[in-house]
Amino acid sequence: MRDFPTLKLDDLQSDYPGVFEGAKYVDVGIGWLPLIQAFVEEALAHDPALVVHEIKEKWGTMRIWCDTPVLRARLAKGKAEFKSGMTCEVCGAPGHIRRPPPDRMAWWRTLCDEHASPDQRSWGTRPQGPMYGYMQTRDGQWYRYDETTDSMMPSEPPAQWR
Structure with a gap:
């Protein structure tokens, strides 16, 4: 269980009828809501038949599973996923992927300094590969x-x- 508010599927179904109808679930921090909204609006402009199946966090960034053969919609998806690694999942402020030390079992998280615990701040940030x-x-x-x-x-x- 996460220690911060998360966005759920119900939160998006009413705002984007049809887009999330068949989705399994959405479970990411509320700080990523503007990224999701920007993705859906940009993708819908290029593919009105966009269908999102799920959105979740993996390795500190957002992952979006959707059906669209339209390049511009797929690029909108890629942009949102990439930007999630620079956006605090709690508040939406600029953040960093915080990777636990190799000897620690903990979730990777993208957090700003305000929402990272002192322990998480000590982990440092993930270097850009x-x-x-x-x-x-x-x-x-x-x-x-x-x-x-x-x-x-x-x-x-x-x-x-x-």
Whole structure:
């Protein structure tokens, strides 16, 4: 059980009729609600038939399972998932993925300094790896999140994939 308020499926079904009808569940911190709203609105603009199956946290970031063959909607999904690793899942402020030390069994969490416990603040933040911000689509095209434009931009593959 989490020690902070979470967003549930019922919270989204009334705001987005049809999008979450067949969803199993939604269980993420309320701080990620603006990311979900931005994803759904951006994706719906490109794919009115968007269907979301579930949204949950895994390894400190949000994961969205949805059906859409439309590239722009898939890029909106990737952008929301990526941005969740920079957004406190409790309050929505800028945050960091906090990774427990190797000898500790604990959840990875994306939290701001205010919502991270003193113990979690001592863990440090997850370093940005070579795949940071990258996404590959089904057709093999690579995209990378651009913070200045807040969008997924076509990109060369990361160095290790060239």
